[in-house]
Structure formats: C-alpha cells, structure tokens
Amino acid sequence: MAATKGEKLLEVSGLSMDFGGLRAIDNIGFELFAGEIVALIGPNGAGKTTVFNCITGIYEPTMGDVTIHPPGGTCRRINGMKPNSITSLGMARTFQNIRLFPAMTVLENVMIGRHCRTGSTIIDAILSSRRSRREEKETVDKSYRLLQKVGLADVADEFSRNLSYGAQRRLEIARALATDPFLLLLDEPAAGMNPQETHELDELIVRIRAEEQVAILLIEHDMKLVMNISDRIYVMEYGKEIAQGTPREIKENPKVIEAYLGEEVHA
Amino acid sequence: MDFEYLFELLCSGVVKGSIYALIALGYTMVYGIIQLINFAHGEVYMIGAFVAFIVTGVLTLSGHSGLTVLLLAALAAVIYAAAYGYTLEKIAYRPLRNAPRLSPLISAIGASIFLMNFVQLVQTPDFLPFPELISDFDFMEPISRYLSSVDLIILIVTTVTMIALTVLIKYTRTGKAMRATQQDMIMARLSGINVDRVISATFIIGSVLAAIAGVLIASRTGQINSAIGFTAGLKAFTAAVLGGIGNIPGAVLGGLVLGIAETLGAGYISSAYEDVFAFGLLVLILTLRPSGLLGKAVKQKV
Amino acid sequence: MAHFKRSLGIGLWFMFLTLPLMVVRVNTISREVEWRWYNLAWAGLCAFVIAWFWQFSIERRTARRAQVAANPHPAVEKLSLVQRLADDPVLSRRLLAVAAVVAIIFPWLVSTGQNFYHVNVMVSALIFVVLGLGLNITVGLAGLLDLGYIAFFAVGAYTYALLSKNFDLGFWTCLPLGGLMSMLFGVILGFPILRLRGDYLAIVTLGFASITKIVLENWDTLFGGAAGIANIPRPEFFGMALDSRQKSVYTYYIVLALVAVTIFVTNRLKNSRAGRAWMALREDEIASVAMGVDMARTKLSAYALGAFWAGLVGVVFAAHNNFINPDSFTFMDSAMILAMVVLGGMGSILGVIIAALALKLLPEYLRAFAEYRMLVFGAVMVLMMIFRPQGLINNMRRKYEYDTAQGGKDNGGN
Ligand SMILES: Nc1ncnc2c1ncn2[C@@H]1O[C@H](COP(=O)(O)OP(=O)(O)OP(=O)(O)O)[C@@H](O)[C@H]1O
Ligand SMILES: [Mg+2]
Numbered sequence: 016m017a018a019t020k021g022e023k024l025l026e027v028s029g030l031s032m033d034f035g036g037l038r039a040i041d042n043i044g045f046e047l048f049a050g051e052i053v054a055l056i057g058p059n060g061a062g063k064t065t066v067f068n069c070i071t072g073i074y075e076p077t078m079g080d081v082t083i084h085p086p087g088g089t090c091r092r093i094n095g096m097k098p099n100s101i102t103s104l105g106m107a108r109t110f111q112n113i114r115l116f117p118a119m120t121v122l123e124n125v126m127i128g129r130h131c132r133t134g135s136t137i138i139d140a141i142l143s144s145r146r147s148r149r150e151e152k153e154t155v156d157k158s159y160r161l162l163q164k165v166g167l168a169d170v171a172d173e174f175s176r177n178l179s180y181g182a183q184r185r186l187e188i189a190r191a192l193a194t195d196p197f198l199l200l201l202d203e204p205a206a207g208m209n210p211q212e213t214h215e216l217d218e219l220i221v222r223i224r225a226e227e228q229v230a231i232l233l234i235e236h237d238m239k240l241v242m243n244i245s246d247r248i249y250v251m252e253y254g255k256e257i258a259q260g261t262p263r264e265i266k267e268n269p270k271v272i273e274a275y276l277g278e279e280v281h282a
Numbered sequence: 283m284d285f286e287y288l289f290e291l292l293c294s295g296v297v298k299g300s301i302y303a304l305i306a307l308g309y310t311m312v313y314g315i316i317q318l319i320n321f322a323h324g325e326v327y328m329i330g331a332f333v334a335f336i337v338t339g340v341l342t343l344s345g346h347s348g349l350t351v352l353l354l355a356a357l358a359a360v361i362y363a364a365a366y367g368y369t370l371e372k373i374a375y376r377p378l379r380n381a382p383r384l385s386p387l388i389s390a391i392g393a394s395i396f397l398m399n400f401v402q403l404v405q406t407p408d409f410l411p412f413p414e415l416i417s418d419f420d421f422m423e424p425i426s427r428y429l430s431s432v433d434l435i436i437l438i439v440t441t442v443t444m445i446a447l448t449v450l451i452k453y454t455r456t457g458k459a460m461r462a463t464q465q466d467m468i469m470a471r472l473s474g475i476n477v478d479r480v481i482s483a484t485f486i487i488g489s490v491l492a493a494i495a496g497v498l499i500a501s502r503t504g505q506i507n508s509a510i511g512f513t514a515g516l517k518a519f520t521a522a523v524l525g526g527i528g529n530i531p532g533a534v535l536g537g538l539v540l541g542i543a544e545t546l547g548a549g550y551i552s553s554a555y556e557d558v559f560a561f562g563l564l565v566l567i568l569t570l571r572p573s574g575l576l577g578k579a580v581k582q583k584v
Numbered sequence: 585m586a587h588f589k590r591s592l593g594i595g596l597w598f599m600f601l602t603l604p605l606m607v608v609r610v611n612t613i614s615r616e617v618e619w620r621w622y623n624l625a626w627a628g629l630c631a632f633v634i635a636w637f638w639q640f641s642i643e644r645r646t647a648r649r650a651q652v653a654a655n656p657h658p659a660v661e662k663l664s665l666v667q668r669l670a671d672d673p674v675l676s677r678r679l680l681a682v683a684a685v686v687a688i689i690f691p692w693l694v695s696t697g698q699n700f701y702h703v704n705v706m707v708s709a710l711i712f713v714v715l716g717l718g719l720n721i722t723v724g725l726a727g728l729l730d731l732g733y734i735a736f737f738a739v740g741a742y743t744y745a746l747l748s749k750n751f752d753l754g755f756w757t758c759l760p761l762g763g764l765m766s767m768l769f770g771v772i773l774g775f776p777i778l779r780l781r782g783d784y785l786a787i788v789t790l791g792f793a794s795i796t797k798i799v800l801e802n803w804d805t806l807f808g809g810a811a812g813i814a815n816i817p818r819p820e821f822f823g824m825a826l827d828s829r830q831k832s833v834y835t836y837y838i839v840l841a842l843v844a845v846t847i848f849v850t851n852r853l854k855n856s857r858a859g860r861a862w863m864a865l866r867e868d869e870i871a872s873v874a875m876g877v878d879m880a881r882t883k884l885s886a887y888a889l890g891a892f893w894a895g896l897v898g899v900v901f902a903a904h905n906n907f908i909n910p911d912s913f914t915f916m917d918s919a920m921i922l923a924m925v926v927l928g929g930m931g932s933i934l935g936v937i938i939a940a941l942a943l944k945l946l947p948e949y950l951r952a953f954a955e956y957r958m959l960v961f962g963a964v965m966v967l968m969m970i971f972r973p974q975g976l977i978n979n980m981r982r983k984y985e986y987d988t989a990q991g992g993k994d995n996g997g998n
Contacts, residue, residue: 034581035578067486068584071874073584073870073874074581097873098870098873098874099874099875099876099877099879102873102874102876103874103876106856107718107874107875107876110871111584112584112872113871113872114584114868114874115867115868115873116863116864116867116868116871116872117867118863118867119860119863119864119867120983121985122986123860123863123984126860127860127861127864127872127875127877128875128876130860130861130875130876130877131866131875131877132876135856135858135896136858137853137856137858137885137889139856140852140853140857140858140859141852141853143852147856147857150857151856151857154857155984155985155986156987158987159616159986159988161988168988171986172751172984173985174764179759190874190875192748193875194875261851272806273641280614302920317783318783319783319786319787329605332604332605333604333605335610336605336608336609336610339608339610339612339617340608340610340617343610343615343616343617358604362601362604365600365601366601369597369601372968373966374966374970377642377970378969378970381969382730383782383783383971384727384782384783385969385973386964386969387729387782387783387786388729388922388926388969389966389969389970390917390967391731391922391965392923392961392962392963392964392965392966393962393963394962395916395919395958395959395962395965396959396962396963396966397962398958398962399956399958399959399962400605400959402603403955403959404602404605404609404623405605405609405958406607406609409611410610411612482764512915516787516790516791516794519787520791523784523787527888552802554798554801555798555799555802557794557795557798558795558798558799561791561792561794561795562606562795563739563789563790564787564791565776565777565791566790568780568784568788569776569777569779569780572780572781572784575631582870584870
C-alpha cells in the first residue's frame with residue numbers, strides 16, 4: 016500500500032469540538048501528504064490531543080470534516096466512524112498518557128495491533144484450523160520484527176507494565192505500526208524521556224517513515240525534536256490554529272514566539 | 283377510569299419513591315466522588331433497620347412505647363449505620379483507591395454478602411415483626427385511604443432530610459469540600475482538602491440517610507429481615523441511575539419516578555411482577571440514556 | 585507497640601460496632617430479650633487479632649509495591665510454590681496426568697454398592713467447575729463483570745426440563761439446544777447492554793437475573809412456578825436401563841467430559857486472536873478500539889460463549905437433579921461462581937478449578953463450615969481484592985515461539 020510521495024492522505028477542515036460549554040478546538044484545518052512528518056504544536060491545553068481524538072474516532076467532532084485518502088483506496092469522510100473502523104482504514108495512534116495492556120506481555124501488546132489485519136474466528140481457534148495457525152505465525156513474526164525495530168526484542172516476554180517509561184512509549188509505536196497504517200499519529204512520544212532516549216527516538220521516527228512507508232503526524236513539546244524532523248508544522252493555541260509553515264518559518268513567526276513566551280522555540 | 287384508585291397508587295408511589303430517594307442519595311454521593319457503586323449500601327440500610335428493631339424491642343419489652351421509642355431507635359440506627367458505613371469504606375474500599383476499576387466493585391459485592399450473612403447468623407434469617415409505634419393521627423382520618431399517618435411522617439421526614447442535605451452540601455465547609463472533590467479529586471487535594479476525610483464524610487452522610495430510610499420503611503411495612511437490603515439497594519441504585527448518577531436532585535427525581543412506576547405497574551398489571559418493572563426500567567434507561575434523566579453525558583478524557 | 589495500640593483500638597471499635605447485633609437478640613414470639621455478652625468478647629478478640637495481621641499485611645503490600653516500582657525487572661521473581669508448580673511445564677503436565685487418572689477412576693474409588701453419595705457430590709462440584717470456567721471467559725478473560733450468570737444456567741436447565749416434558753426430547757438432543765438457547769439469550773441481552781461501562785453492566789446483569797427468577801417463579805403454567813418442574817429424565821444410555829448408582833456414575837463421566845472440553849476450549853482461546861482481544865478489552869477499552877478491536881462484537885462473543893457453557897451445564901444439572909425450581913438460581917449462586925473466578929485468579933484455568941472444587945466441596949464435607957460459607961466467601965472476595973488481586977494462581981503468561989534471527993536489525997534495549 017505504499018503511497019507515492021506527495022499524494023494527499025488526510026484532509027481536515029472546519030474541525031470543531033465542544034465539551035459542554037467549552038470549545039476545545041475551533042475551526043481547525045490542515046492536510047497531510049504522503050511521506051511527510053508533520054508536527055502539531057502548541058501550549059498545554061491548546062487542543063492538540065483533542066484533534067487526535069476527533070481524527071481517530073474517539074470523539075465525534077461537533078463540526079467539520081475529516082477526509083482520508085488511503086493510498087490505492089477511495090477517499091472517505093470518516094467523522095463519526097468507530098475508532099476500530101478508522102484503524103482498519105489505515106490510521107493508527109499512540110496515546111499521550113500511555114495506554115498499554117499492562118497485564119499482557121510486550122509481544123502480545125503488539126500482536127493486538129494485528130487484530131484488524133487478521134480474521135480467524137473463535138471456531139478457527141478451537142479447531143486450530145490451518146488459517147488460524149498460519150495467521151498466528153504471521154502475527155508473531157511480524158510483531159517480533161516490529162519489536163526489533165523499536166529495540167524491544169529482548170523484553171518481548173516481559174509484562175508491559177514492567178517496562179521503563181521510554182520503552183513503553185516505543186512499545187506504543189510498535190503496537191500502532193502493527194496495524195499496517197499509512198498514517199501514524201504520535202501524541203507526545205518523547206514525554207518523560209531523557210535526552211539520550213529522545214535522541215534515539217528522533218532517529219527511530221525518521222527510520223520508521225522510511226522503512227514502513229508511513230506519513231507521521233506528531234504532537235510534541237520537545238522543540239528540538241520537532242524542529243529536527245518535521246517537514247511542516249501547525250501551531251495551535253486555545254483551540255485555534257495560529258500558524259503553519261516549515262520549521263524555519265515557525266521559529267521566526269512572532270505569533271508563535273508570543274504563544275511560547277519566546278523561550279522554547281529557540282531551544 | 284377509576285381516578286380514586288389511580289390517586290391512591292400515586293400517593294403510595296410517592297411515599298415509596300421518597301424512601302428510594304433517601305437510599306439513592308447515598309449511592310449517588312459516593313459514586314460522584316469515587317466512581318464506585320457502593321454495593322454494600324443496601325446492607326447499611328438493613329443494619330440501620332435492624333439496630334432500630336433491636337432498640338425498640340428492648341425498650342418495648344421493658345414497658346416503654348410511643349414516639350420516643352421510635353426516636354431513640356432512629357438515633358441508634360443512625361449512629362450505627364454511620365459507624366458501619368465509615369468502617370466499610372476504611373476496610374473494603376480505601377486500600378483499593380488506585381486499583382483497577384472492577385476491584386473495588388468486587389470488594390463491595392463481597393462486603394455486601396458478608397454483612398448480609400453476618401446479620402443473618404448473629405440474628406435470624408426469618409422475618410421479624412417491627413412494632414407499630416406511630417399511632418394514627420385523628421386529622422388523617424378523612425384521607426387515610428390515600429395516606430396513612432406513617433406515610434405522612436415518611437414524607438415529612440424525607441423532605442426535611444433532603445433540605446438538610448442540600449443546606450449541608452451548599453453551605454458548610456464539608457459540603458464545599460465534597461463538591462470540590464467531586465469536580466476534581468487531584469485539584470482538591472492540591473488545594474489542601476483532606477480528600478480521605480471528605481470520602482469518609484460522604485460515606486457517613488450516605489449511611490445516615492440510609493438508616494433513616496431503614497427505620498421509615500420498617501415502620502411502614504411492619505417487618506424486616508436480613509435480605510431487605512439487597513432488593514432495596516438494587517432499587518435505590520436504579521433510582522440513582524435513573525436520575526443520573528452523581529447528581530443529587532437526580533437521585534430524588536429518580537426515586538420518585540421509580541416509586542410511581544413500580545406502584546402503577548403493580549396496581550394495574552400484576553403485583554407479582556413489581557420488581558420486574560423496576561429492573562426493566564433500569565435496563566431501559568441504561569441502554570437508552572445511560573447518563574440518566576438529569577445527568578450530563580461526560581466524555582472520558584483520553 | 586504502635587501496632588498493638590492500634591489493634592487494641594480497632595478491637596474496641598468492633599466491640600462497639602457489633603454490640604447491638606451480636607449481643608442482643610429480641611425474641612418477638614416469647615417476648616424475651618436474649619443477652620449474649622460472650623459474643624462481645626469474641627468480637628473484640630477476633631478484631632484485635634485480625635487488625636494485627638491486617639496492618640502487618642498492608643505494610644508488606646506497600647513495601648512490595650515500592651520494591652517493584654524501584655526495580656521493575658526483578659532478576660528472579662519470587663513466586664509461591666503453587667505458582668512455580670503451575671509454571672513448570674513438565675511438572676504440571678505430570679500433575680495433570682495424575683489428576684486426570686484420579687478423576688477417571690474416582691467413582692470406583694469412592695462408591696461401594698449402593699453408596700454413591702460421594703459421586704453425586706462430585707457431580708455437583710464439577711457442574712460448578714464448568715460454571716466457574718464459563719464465567720472465567722466472561723469475567724476473567726474479557727473483564728465483563730456478569731452478576732447474573734446463574735440466569736444462563738437456569739435457561740439451560742429449564743430448556744431441558746421443558747423440552748423433555750413437552751416434546752419428549754432426549755438428553756443428548758437437549759444438551760446442545762440448552763447451550764444454544766442460553767447463547768441466544770446472551771446475544772439478545774448482550775446486544776443492548778454491552779456498550780455499558782463495566783460497573784453498570786454488573787448491575788444490569790444482576791437485574792436481568794432477578795427478572796429471570798421472578799418470571800420463573802410467577803409463570804406457573806409454563807415454568808411450574810415456585811414449585812418448579814419435577815420428574816426430569818436422567819441422561820439415557822443407548823436405551824439401556826441403568827440403576828440409580830449407574831446413572832450417577834454415568835452423569836459423573838458426562839460432566840467430567842464437559843470439564844475436559846471446557847478446559848480444552850478455554851486453553852485454545854486464551855492464546856488466540858479472539859482471546860487476546862478479550863484480554864485487551866479487559867485491560868483498556870479505548871486502547872483496544874484504537875488498535876482496531878471491534879468492541880461490540882468482541883464483547884458479545886465472550887458474553888455469549890460464557891452463556892453457552894452455563895446453558896450446557898444447566899441441562900446436565902436438570903438431568904442430574906431430576907427436579908428444578910427457581911431456588912437454585914439465586915443471586916447468591918451467581919456470587920459464588922464469581923467468588924470462584926476471583927479466588928482462582930481471573931483468567932487462570934487451574935486456579936478456577938481448584939477454587940470451584942474447594943468452594944463446593946468444603947461446605948459439603950465440613951458441615952460446620954456450611955453455615956458460615958457465604959460469610960467466608962464475602963470476606964474472601966474483599967481480602968483477595970486487597971491482598972492478592974491476581975488470585976491464588978496467576979494467569980500464566982504465554983511465551984510465543986519466534987525466530988530471533990529474522991528480519992530487521994536489533995538495536996537492543998536502551
Ligand atoms: N473529555 C473532555 N471533557 C472535557 N474537557 C476536555 C476533554 N478533553 C479535553 N478537554 C479540554 O479541552 C482542552 C484541550 O485539551 P487537550 O488535551 O486537547 O490539550 P493538549 O493540547 O493536548 O494539551 P497538552 O499539551 O497538555 O496535552 C483542555 O482545556 C481540556 O481540559
Ligand atoms: Mg495532549
């Protein structure tokens with residue numbers, strides 16, 4: 016399902032989300048093309064995670080359109096679709112507050128990602144049918160390969176709750192990749208990592224884009240990481256989009272500097 | 283259409299509903315703060331009724347009678363229910379404050395089974411007659427068909443109790459702390475509220491209300507046993523959900539709606555299926571409008 | 585010393601708590617008050633001792649958690665003896681073989697002549713083993729707290745009773761029908777309610793079970809009302825006439841086979857695509873759906889499958905007892921099955937079997953215990969949640985076989 020570079024993958028327009036009286040995001044619009052790493056930044060509470068939740072079907076947006084163009088597939092409006100259907104269409108995410116399956120092993124966590132790409136039924140499992148055996152082997156192999164990619168192969172049989180913070184974040188990435196996405200949404204993947212880990216993550220994300228042929232939409236507070244790897248950046252504040260552009264443009268945008276009190280952007 | 287009959291049913295429904303409401307308040311307050319279905323709440327209500335029964339028994343057998351006995355019994359019931367509610371929270375729920383969501387619920391179910399069987403063992407599994415301590419008021423004579431003297435007292439007591447509760451929650455320090463904790467437990471703790479104490483207070487208040495309900499219902503039905511807490515608890519929980527769990531006026535509304543629906547169903551269709559109407563209503567409301575009549579749908583933060 | 589003082593305080597507090605209930609008993613018939621002061625001493629003493637242990641255990645629990653937090657990768661995890669046995673594949677396989685042999689020759693060991701009391705007891709216990717394993721799918725694996733599980737058991741039992749009575753259908757025809765009927769009930773009920781949050785689900789299932797029982801009690805013409813249905817035929821054996829001992833032994837083997845099948849199926853499912861999806865939903869619903877798990881369908885399958893086992897074994901129950909009435913299907917029975925799953929360790933097959941046998945056989949052979957059993961079950965559920973939420977036997981973690989050399993380069997951990 017490799018997309019050719021430059022093809023449009025995701026288009027968001029007029030997206031708004033209300034919580035009771037609070038408008039958490041207001042008329043957000045952006046797009047994303049194949050092969051890109053795009054960052055979504057903004058101060059705490061700007062509404063970045065809410066954008067992710069609206070795109071991935073966790074929330075149904077109050078207004079606006081989210082349209083995806085799966086490579087080789089037909090374009091679809093996905094608002095109001097169930098999260099699992101959206102994932103099957105090829106978008107997968109990680110969570111800001113890590114949401115792994117703590118009592119399952121690291122490998123099993125990744126194997127869950129294969130759920131929507133396999134189809135053995137309960138009957139298959141009980142009879143241990145050929146299909147179920149084949150899929151099971153494929154699932155294990157693919158999952159293990161992803162663990163190798165994110166550097167967690169040697170802890171494959173540990174319970175995921177026993178991993179360090181940084182390792183848990185990488186496990187979330189592997190789990191999301193297991194769903195064969197064309198677009199990967201990362202919500203603050205570097206949060207809680209030390210500089211060394213962040214640096215490795217930087218390389219990992221770039222490598223994933225190349226090897227897995229996914230586009231990446233990234234929320235991140237670590238400006239060094241963002242400026243290093245993103246092709247384009249959208250900036251949000253109080254639910255509104257205040258700027259967009261290349262890292263260089265964003266660094267020099269007075270609105271952005273103001274929003275960040277002129278500190279972090281230059282970090 | 284027989285309007286007198288309808289009116290009779292409505293009155294009885296309101297009386298019943300106001301008792302459900304009293305118990306439902308305990309569920310709703312606890313749920314509002316720690317998101318736990320306090321499954322053992324019905325047992326606290328039952329224990330309140332039992333303590334009242336024991337006190338009235340001892341006093342009447344030593345020759346006292348009348349409203350004073352009932353007041354003393356109610357006082358004892360309230361004190362003991364509060365003590366049980368407080369202890370219950372400390373033992374069965376507090377150690378599980380950060381556990382997975384189902385753990386405290388299973389613990390609550392265990393506590394409920396334990397208390398029910400405890401009372402059954404140390405007292406009796408049989409039904410016990412609860413003495414009639416409220417003599418009929420003369421002025422109630424003309425409308426006794428609709429409302430007995432006990433019913434009148436129930437309505438007065440529940441109204442007064444609910445007003446007191448509202449005042450307590452709106453204006454006292456404890457009440458404000460409770461509302462703050464309900465909004466956001468972490469923020470409440472950061473701003474210096476002793477959350478543990480607030481939770482204890484919530485359990486105590488809920489238990490007091492349940493004990494009052496226990497005494498009232500025992501005087502109305504004239505009998506108690508160790509299993510009354512289970513059904514009453516389930517119904518009161520239904521009432522709480524019906525009104526929107528966590529919502530205090532909702533619990534009262536839910537109680538009344540449930541009481542009326544149940545009496546109407548029993549009166550017009552079949553009294554054997556009375557509980558079916560209540561649980562049917564529960565299933566219906568939860569599937570159609572899980573946030574209840576007055577509750578707001580909240581989206582879980584992700 | 586601090587412990588001593590606190591325990592003393594707690595002892596006194598419990599003496600106060602239990603004062604009216606344990607000391608005073610009003611006999612309304614003879615119009616006397618019975619004062620049982622000795623109970624007060626007991627209450628105080630027990631509370632004192634328990635409080636002592638309690639504080640000690642809580643301290644230990646806190647210490648252990650701090651240790652785990654400080655060092656999340658223990659080189660050698662400390663495991664209980666049972667746990668080590670259960671984790672050791674060779675040893676556990678041998679134990680399993682021994683257990684299987686004992687189970688098979690059991691009727692010949694314990695029944696002599698016409699004395700087959702023990703066989704009947706074992707049949708009842710094994711019925712609950714199947715129930716425990718069935719509920720284990722719903723609660724233990726999929727995390728759906730079902731407080732009305734006994735209703736599915738009732739559906740199976742009444743299906744057989746009615747079909748055999750009204751249509752003369754035999755046991756073997758009704759066995760799958762009972763299971764399917766329960767499953768159908770599970771699907772119809774589950775469809776609207778499985779969207780609910782876990783705790784609401786618990787209450788609704790409880791309400792559903794109550795409704796079922798009330799309907800059974802009141803619909804006399806169809807279900808025989810509170811009196812129930814009598815003269816339900818026992819399982820037939822190729823048309824041969826069996827005496828009652830042979831019938832019991834025969835039923836024993838039927839349930840035993842059912843237990844074996846349940847274990848086999850649960851085991852297969854645990855390490856399958858469906859089983860992993862159940863566990864994932866149990867652990868985190870939002871993460872599961874975000875990873876592409878269809879919540880409604882997955883939950884429904886766990887719920888219906890659990891119901892299926894209950895229905896199946898309900899048929900056996902009706903056939904074994906000859907007689908059923910609504911009293912066999914109370915909330916306390918649901919609670920007891922739940923206690924088995926909780927005690928055994930959610931998701932652990934061996935744990936559930938041991939717990940089910942213990943909870944069913946202890947009251948049978950220790951009559952003194954029978955009186956207190958629900959009290960004990962209640963206390964055990966609370967204590968397990970606090971001190972050993974993983975149950976007696978931890979759900980064993982599955983190690984998958986994978987080819988470490990294959991594909992991608994391994995950067996190693998951090
Ligand atoms: N489920 C919800 N219910 C009510 N309010 C919500 C909910 N989710 C988010 N909000 C509110 O919406 C606003 C945006 O939140 P969001 O989590 O999207 O911010 P964010 O940009 O991701 O911030 P951060 O950098 O801290 O992660 C906040 O004010 C938040 O309180
Ligand atoms: Mg965020």
